[in-house]
Amino acid sequence: MPAGSPTLAGRYGETAQRHTRNRWLLIGMGVFIAVVMIMWAIWGSGLGSKASxxxxxxxANNPIDAHHITVSFSVDAPAHTAVDCxxxxxxxxxxxxxxxxxxxxxxAETHQxxxxxxxxxxxxxxxxxxxxWLP
Structure with a gap:
């Protein structure tokens, strides 16, 4: 019997049907892993969250005397959101x-x-x- 005969291939599991099934299984796993990684990246970046x-x-800042200084800053945040600074x-x-x-x-203001x-x-x-930060 030659090495590439269908009888040997069938006996040891090297059929065209098995190759096709394995290929689709690997493609499916690759797509699943890609989707999980994309979802993880979106979740980790906070895309769409108020914090983003x-x-x-x-x-500005202005020293007043030996024990006082004023600090000025601006905050842009979504309306109706508490912020701690x-x-x-x-x-x-x-x-x-x-x-x-x-x-x-x-x-209601977004800029303070x-x-x-x-x-x-x-x-x-x-x-x-x-x-x-958002409390």
């Missing part, structure tokens, strides 16, 4: 000498400009917005 629409920017003041050595968390209540006065325990030379 949150933007914030420092606008942390502001900090730093001294000449970049040590944080004042820190506060501001809780912005939900409003906030000015916060911080109390410091040392003279501050810089005030900045640390970060904002």
């Amino acid at each position: 629409q949150l933007q914030f920017t420092d606008t 942390a502001v900090e003041a730093q001294n000449i050595n970049f040590t944080v000498v004042g820190y506060d968390v501001i809780h912005l209540k939900p409003t 400009v906030i000015t916060k006065s911080l109390i410091t325990y040392e003279p501050a030379v810089e005030g900045s917005l640390d970060k904002c």
Whole structure:
């Protein structure tokens, strides 16, 4: 019997039908893995979530005296969404000498400009917005 005969192929499972089934099984598994990876990437990026629409920017800071500084910043968030923001003041050595968390209540406005006065325990030379997040 030659090596490529249909009798040997049938005996040891090397039929054209089995090759076709295996090929479709591999294609199906590849498509499933691709769909799972795409869904995971979309979920992980937060696409469409309110957090992905949150933007914030420092606008100004003004040292007032040895124990006070004002920090101004803007926040863009979806309407009717509460936002928390942390502001900090730093001294000449970049040590944080004042820190506060501001809780912005939900409003119909999507853009807000906030000015916060911080109390410091040392003279501050810089005030900045640390970060904002959805509570």
